[in-house]
Amino acid sequence: MNSNDTQEQALRSEAIRAAIAHYSHAHAALKSYRPGERIPYAARVFDEKEIANLVDSALDFWLTSGRFAARFEREFSSFVGVRHTMLTNSGSSANLLAFMALTSPSLKERRIRPGDEIVTVAAGFPTTVSPIIQYGAVPVFVDVTLPEYNIDTAMLEAALSSRTKAVMVAHTLGNPFDIAKVSGFCVRHGLWLIEDNCDALGSRYCLDGVWGFTGSFGDLATSSFYPPHHMTMGEGGAVYTNDPHLKRLVESFRDWGRDCWCPSGQDNTCGKRFAKQYGELPPGYDHKYVYSHFGYNLKLTDMQAAIGCAQLEKLPTFIDARKKNWCKLREGLSDMEDSLILPGTTRDSDPSWFGFLLTIRENTAFNRDELVNYLESRGIQTRMLFAGNLIKHPCFDEMRAGGTGYRVVGELAITERIMRDTFWIGVYPGMTEEMIAYMLDTIRAFIKRGGST
Ligand SMILES: Cc1ncc(COP(=O)(O)O)c(C=O)c1O
Numbered sequence: 001m002n003s004n005d006t007q008e009q010a011l012r013s014e015a016i017r018a019a020i021a022h023y024s025h026a027h028a029a030l031k032s033y034r035p036g037e038r039i040p041y042a043a044r045v046f047d048e049k050e051i052a053n054l055v056d057s058a059l060d061f062w063l064t065s066g067r068f069a070a071r072f073e074r075e076f077s078s079f080v081g082v083r084h085t086m087l088t089n090s091g092s093s094a095n096l097l098a099f100m101a102l103t104s105p106s107l108k109e110r111r112i113r114p115g116d117e118i119v120t121v122a123a124g125f126p127t128t129v130s131p132i133i134q135y136g137a138v139p140v141f142v143d144v145t146l147p148e149y150n151i152d153t154a155m156l157e158a159a160l161s162s163r164t165k166a167v168m169v170a171h172t173l174g175n176p177f178d179i180a181k182v183s184g185f186c187v188r189h190g191l192w193l194i195e196d197n198c199d200a201l202g203s204r205y206c207l208d209g210v211w212g213f214t215g216s217f218g219d220l221a222t223s224s225f226y227p228p229h230h231m232t233m234g235e236g237g238a239v240y241t242n243d244p245h246l247k248r249l250v251e252s253f254r255d256w257g258r259d260c261w262c263p264s265g266q267d268n269t270c271g272k273r274f275a276k277q278y279g280e281l282p283p284g285y286d287h288k289y290v291y292s293h294f295g296y297n298l299k300l301t302d303m304q305a306a307i308g309c310a311q312l313e314k315l316p317t318f319i320d321a322r323k324k325n326w327c328k329l330r331e332g333l334s335d336m337e338d339s340l341i342l343p344g345t346t347r348d349s350d351p352s353w354f355g356f357l358l359t360i361r362e363n364t365a366f367n368r369d370e371l372v373n374y375l376e377s378r379g380i381q382t383r384m385l386f387a388g389n390l391i392k393h394p395c396f397d398e399m400r401a402g403g404t405g406y407r408v409v410g411e412l413a414i415t416e417r418i419m420r421d422t423f424w425i426g427v428y429p430g431m432t433e434e435m436i437a438y439m440l441d442t443i444r445a446f447i448k449r450g451g452s453t
Contacts, residue, residue, distance in 0.1 A: 041426035042228030057306035091224025092127035094237035101249035153181035171200035193218035202319035202352030257295025321429035366451025388419030
């Protein structure tokens with residue numbers, strides 16, 4: 001190391017020390033909770049390690065994906081048990097990339113084409129479905145089950161048509177869908193399976209006697225690192241797969257559609273940059289500027305990945321805390337099942353919960369909105385199961401009116417019910433015993449009074 005390097009290291013250490021001191025002063029002290037204060041459904045949980053990594057990365061001033069992104073992709077793959085992870089700038093981008101990868105002409109007859117059908121659900125987050133519609137494929141909606149809030153696998157065969165190419169669904173709020181049935185259906189009919197794992201990082205499922213993390217069962221899976229999620233980078237997401245060809249496709253769509261796979265800032269890693277002929281280009285045209293797809297730029301910055309590296313170290317404790325908080329709520333509400341449908345764990349699964357779902361029973365003295373308003377007025381933040389029924393939203397107005405562009409199989413009776421009667425509260429790792437006790441007391445007080453406020 002020369003004297004310039006030594007000085008750079010010393011200055012870097014000094015900047016990181018100052019940032020950690022700032023963290024202790026500005027963030028660490030804000031952690032205590034007093035009953036009655038707002039209880040968010042989720043929030044980022046971090047310490048000085050995230051700050052140190054962020055400053056370390058900022059001082060590199062590499063900015064685009066770099067050493068932290070490479071490290072994160074490696075460590076995340078090893079955590080989930082997959083071969084390849086590709087970071088991107090959000091969970092929605094991850095869904096877009098996972099879907100678009102399957103439209104690549106290189107997949108030949110298995111390629112998804114406009115007009116092909118994708119089996120999914122309407123009770124969930126919109127960007128699990130948006131890529132299907134944006135591309136001109138057809139979402140085929142089936143109902144979900146209560147109290148699992150996941151795809152009703154009894155409807156799968158009825159949803160199948162000669163144009164079905166894939167199933168793309170989320171593990172709802174951490175509860176794995178019935179992977180045995182869904183993946184069996186996909187294998188039987190030669191369909192792709194995309195697991196939207198954005199709300200389920202760390203959930204496990206036992207398939208044929210072997211436990212694995214959700215996200216490792218499908219052809220492709222996605223994560224979101226937006227702050228409420230199991231771990232955060234501020235904004236961020238990932239696509240993961242075991243298939244090296246799908247990996248290249250995701251990277252191509254993510255990185256402008258290019259054919260070249262050199263990391264940012266590197267050239268000619270294949271040694272044949274000027275040696276091949278593509279499309280109708282002249283022989284030897286620079287491979288760095290050869291485009292095999294109509295792509296995007298959905299990369300993330302190395303500063304986001306740097307935060308992610310620190311969060312990943314905490315992920316096992318985050319998952320543990322989410323499970324414990326969920327169990328406390330489940331236990332604390334167990335005598336209120338006359339009024340509330342409590343969430344149910346999918347068979348053969350061990351969920352890493354994103355939230356605690358509640359559905360008001362039919363013929364109860366109060367409705368969902370009354371309970372939600374009561375909780376919100378007492379500082380307890382609530383959330384709907386995202387879209388409830390996506391088909392009812394304004395973004396579907398034109399399609400609904402024309403009756404085109406999507407298909408519904410059977411009745412979406414439970415989906416409708418969820419839109420009307422369901423909401424959820426948080427289980428995030430920053431939640432304390434006092435917060436959980438306050439949430440339980442508040443729900444109990446409302447129900448004891450028969451809902452009158
Ligand atoms: C199931 C699901 N999929 C995808 C997303 C999109 O993730 P992002 O907000 O990072 O775009 C979300 C967002 O919370 C989600 O809940």
